[in-house]
Amino acid sequence: MSEGVATLCGMTTEQEPALTYSARTLAALTANPGCARRALLDTTGADKAEVAGQLGFPMPSGQSRFAITRGNAFEAQVKADLLAITGHEEGRVAEVALRLEVAGQVVGLEPDALLVEDDDLLFVVLAKSFPIIDGRASPEKVSAAARQAAVYVLALQRMGRAVSEEVILVCPENFSNKPVAAKVDVRRQLSVLARQLDRLPPAEGDGADPVAAAKAAQARYAPECLAACELAFFCRDEARREGATDAMGRSVRDELGGVSSVGEVLRQAMSGTGGGVADDETAELLSRAWRLRQAALASTAGTANTAGMAGVAGGV
Amino acid sequence: MGILDALARAEAAATGRAQPIATVRHVHLTERPLVLVPLAMAGEAAAPLAVMLGCDRERPRVLVVPQPRDRDLRRAFMSELAAAIAAELGMAGLGAAGSAADENAVEAGVASRPGALRGRVGGPEAEGASGAVSVGDAGASGEAAAAPAPGDGAVDGFAAAEPQLVVPNVAGIEFLGLLGRATRFQEGDQVGRWLTFFADRAQMPGSASLIAATRALGLHWATGQSAVEDANLASLLAWLDGGDPVAAERQAAGPQTDPEFDNQVLSPLIADYDDGWPGAADRITEALTGQLAGTWQQVWRALDAVRELPEAPSAADRWTWDVMAYAGFMTDPLPQPRSEGPIAAAARLDRLERAQARYEVQRAFDDPLVMAGYELTGDAFRCTVLAVERDRKEGRKLRPRITVDLASPVQKNGPWTSPARRGQTAELEEADGGVAVFVLAGGMGRGSAPAEGSVPEVGEQLVYTTLSDSFQRSATFPEDVPWTHGGGAADAG
Numbered sequence: 037m038s039e040g041v042a043t044l045c046g047m048t049t050e051q052e053p054a055l056t057y058s059a060r061t062l063a064a065l066t067a068n069p070g071c072a073r074r075a076l077l078d079t080t081g082a083d084k085a086e087v088a089g090q091l092g093f094p095m096p097s098g099q100s101r102f103a104i105t106r107g108n109a110f111e112a113q114v115k116a117d118l119l120a121i122t123g124h125e126e127g128r129v130a131e132v133a134l135r136l137e138v139a140g141q142v143v144g145l146e147p148d149a150l151l152v153e154d155d156d157l158l159f160v161v162l163a164k165s166f167p168i169i170d171g172r173a174s175p176e177k178v179s180a181a182a183r184q185a186a187v188y189v190l191a192l193q194r195m196g197r198a199v200s201e202e203v204i205l206v207c208p209e210n211f212s213n214k215p216v217a218a219k220v221d222v223r224r225q226l227s228v229l230a231r232q233l234d235r236l237p238p239a240e241g242d243g244a245d246p247v248a249a250a251k252a253a254q255a256r257y258a259p260e261c262l263a264a265c266e267l268a269f270f271c272r273d274e275a276r277r278e279g280a281t282d283a284m285g286r287s288v289r290d291e292l293g294g295v296s297s298v299g300e301v302l303r304q305a306m307s308g309t310g311g312g313v314a315d316d317e318t319a320e321l322l323s324r325a326w327r328l329r330q331a332a333l334a335s336t337a338g339t340a341n342t343a344g345m346a347g348v349a350g351g352v
Numbered sequence: 353m354g355i356l357d358a359l360a361r362a363e364a365a366a367t368g369r370a371q372p373i374a375t376v377r378h379v380h381l382t383e384r385p386l387v388l389v390p391l392a393m394a395g396e397a398a399a400p401l402a403v404m405l406g407c408d409r410e411r412p413r414v415l416v417v418p419q420p421r422d423r424d425l426r427r428a429f430m431s432e433l434a435a436a437i438a439a440e441l442g443m444a445g446l447g448a449a450g451s452a453a454d455e456n457a458v459e460a461g462v463a464s465r466p467g468a469l470r471g472r473v474g475g476p477e478a479e480g481a482s483g484a485v486s487v488g489d490a491g492a493s494g495e496a497a498a499a500p501a502p503g504d505g506a507v508d509g510f511a512a513a514e515p516q517l518v519v520p521n522v523a524g525i526e527f528l529g530l531l532g533r534a535t536r537f538q539e540g541d542q543v544g545r546w547l548t549f550f551a552d553r554a555q556m557p558g559s560a561s562l563i564a565a566t567r568a569l570g571l572h573w574a575t576g577q578s579a580v581e582d583a584n585l586a587s588l589l590a591w592l593d594g595g596d597p598v599a600a601e602r603q604a605a606g607p608q609t610d611p612e613f614d615n616q617v618l619s620p621l622i623a624d625y626d627d628g629w630p631g632a633a634d635r636i637t638e639a640l641t642g643q644l645a646g647t648w649q650q651v652w653r654a655l656d657a658v659r660e661l662p663e664a665p666s667a668a669d670r671w672t673w674d675v676m677a678y679a680g681f682m683t684d685p686l687p688q689p690r691s692e693g694p695i696a697a698a699a700r701l702d703r704l705e706r707a708q709a710r711y712e713v714q715r716a717f718d719d720p721l722v723m724a725g726y727e728l729t730g731d732a733f734r735c736t737v738l739a740v741e742r743d744r745k746e747g748r749k750l751r752p753r754i755t756v757d758l759a760s761p762v763q764k765n766g767p768w769t770s771p772a773r774r775g776q777t778a779e780l781e782e783a784d785g786g787v788a789v790f791v792l793a794g795g796m797g798r799g800s801a802p803a804e805g806s807v808p809e810v811g812e813q814l815v816y817t818t819l820s821d822s823f824q825r826s827a828t829f830p831e832d833v834p835w836t837h838g839g840g841a842a843d844a845g
């Protein structure tokens with residue numbers, strides 16, 4: 037279905053872009069801007085799911101058929117009555133073939149968003165099938181939608197169109213199928229997106245084997261990747277093998293004084309020195325924490341929680 | 353997450369095994385918790401697919417909705433759920449919407465579908481991985497029919513004074529809340545309000561009324577993975593039991609079913625059911641039971657692991673509050689509005705924040721490993737008593753003085769409290785190198801001399817902390833009655 041629409045509205049005077057992205061991909065691309073691996077794959081248009089499979093870490097199967105059916109039905113319902121639902125009875129439904137410059141090349145955007153034009157101003161409308169219950173929706177889902185919508189708004193802005201920075205989110209209300217519209221201000225997401233898009237290095241490595249290229253490129257894994265990037269299982273495995281503290285979450289790494297590897301954390305904790313390579317203050321703190329922890333465990337040893345302790349001495 | 357917990361994560365990552373971050377059990381467990389493993393249909397707001405529930409791990413009940421989009425079937429499910437909960441907890445009955453007035457209509461509606469819902473399984477893995485179900489235990493529906501007519505305000509007819517609910521994960525708590533919200537405004541509903549009470553109660557820090565197994569484990573052990581992965585029960589247990597956390601991750605613990613299962617198995621079966629194929633409902637029940645069985649065992653395994661730890665003293669006190677809150681709900685339920693006004697919201701937030709603060713203090717008082725985190729920041733220190741002036745007075749007041757040997761310098765101003773004598777404060781009089789003198793007040797009984805054991809002895813090892821669990825006292829909110837065991841340890845000892 038989306039292909040049909042794409043051909044319909046893609047017929048403009050401009051040349052067809054070589055790559056087409058979904059707004060979700062682009063939003064995710066900016067979610068981890070420091071990752072060279074992801075930037076490389078995205079800017080060359082490699083199929084990341086395919087690459088992940090070839091690397092031996094396929095992502096688990098996508099969406100449930102029930103969710104897809106429900107999502108499609110809801111979107112069709114919204115489309116059929118778009119102007120009334122969004123409160124723009126005087127406006128008209130607009131279609132624009134969206135393009136955006138990413139890493140020095142113009143790419144097309146999959147038309148997942150709906151557009152309403154009212155008084156010469158465009159409004160981006162996203163139909164999502166998660167519910168708004170008693171005026172509240174899942175914050176994670178709303179912010180994911182906002183990030184996605186910001187991609188459309190930015191593309192329109194950079195194409196020189198007048199577009200509202202408040203997007204319209206349409207969701208089912210409570211436990212019914214009745215669509216309800218909510219405005220979402222995406223200015224913050226827009227500025228983050230604009231800044232991070234502009235920082236992307238220009239695309240290179242065209243024609244190279246994407247699997248080899250992916251392996252060679254520097255990653256910057258964090259647990260957030262699990263929800264955002266097809267390569268997450270591969271990168272997580274790599275990070276865990278390296279003993280990266282990042283794999284346990286940035287907040288854990290921060291608590292550990294920013295020390296990047298588990299082995300180094302434990303070495304400093306046990307020795308109390310930075311060993312000439314790291315700062316002694318961090319090492320001192322880690323080692324005090326380590327001693328306090330051991331003392332507390334020792335004070336209750338035999339009476340309490342000692343499961344898993346057996347391996348400690350050998351493993352470090 | 354403090355440094356100590358982060359270090360424990362690093363240790364876990366290095367050793368491949370979960371590491372303790374608590375030495376006592378900070379959550380009360382009843383003798384017979386009611387375990388609920390719910391499954392929901394993907395893409396719907398609150399469409400239950402199935403639930404496995406029971407107080408007996410060998411005899412779970414399974415309720416199934418063969419077509420979750422059918423509102424009548426959903427209503428029948430809620431009625432079955434109400435009956436099953438009531439039966440498990442030995443309550444006279446919880447009404448579900450429509451279960452009284454149009455009981456017959458709903459029952460007939462269910463019965464007209466081929467072999468709809470209910471069944472009792474003889475242990476999930478009794479019949480192999482597919483978990484064959486012996487449908488036909490009419491107990492559930494019989495109990496539903498026996499449910500008394502619902503009253504209009506209170507949830508009536510209860511015999512279970514202290515129910516405790518356990519679900520696999522936080523998403524399970526949220527789902528019970530959604531189920532409650534979806535049904536509690538329906539005519540005659542009680543089970544929706546009952547579930548809403550538990551989902552709301554689960555927001556209260558330290559409450560054990562509705563527990564997520566993942567949270568209960570995460571409170572006592574650190575894994576070498578991130579909080580994102582810790583939301584998966586199977587993976588958490590693999591760290592604890594020496595399994596492969598990555599392989600375990602593939603097991604979905606609900607309420608969302610595995611998309612692949614939806615697409616390959618469930619979707620065709622539901623289509624068969626819609627087409628009226630005989631036996632389709634049984635096959636749906638069988639397939640869903642297979643999905644539920646593993647998680648069912650994991651929840652019980654998690655409870656076993658947590659139960660092995662000795663219970664922290666304050667956990668029992670918090671449970672008393674849970675029991676009182678439940679009794680209050682059963683006799684005189686507060687309204688459960690769709691959304692609360694700003695004042696109610698602020699009051700609730702305030703209550704939660706105080707409960708959080710009190711909960712953190714209680715855990716530190718109960719657990720040296722938690723207290724160690726406060727030692728690191730200077731909010732607690734360890735010492736050994738060198739000398740005691742036991743009967744010292746200031747005027748007519750008992751003010752014993754102790755001299756202690758400090759393991760680390762005193763960094764903050766008091767007053768200081770020791771978990772060993774919670775009703776007693778110590779003020780620093782002077783410190784000189786590794787030795788300090790403290791003056792004690794309170795918690796020594798009413799006599800002219802300190803009660804037996806109420807003053808530290810020479811040679812005793814003590815922890816003193818700036819934390820106090822009687823702080824921020826306020827009588828405004830029922831949740832906020834100050835902790836009443838001050839001095840209990842001393843008086844008892």
Ligand code: SF4
Pocket residue numbers: 068071072073074255256257258261262265266267268269271
């Ligand atoms: S999963 Fe890997 S490639 Fe993807 S953003 Fe994270 S680190 Fe980069």
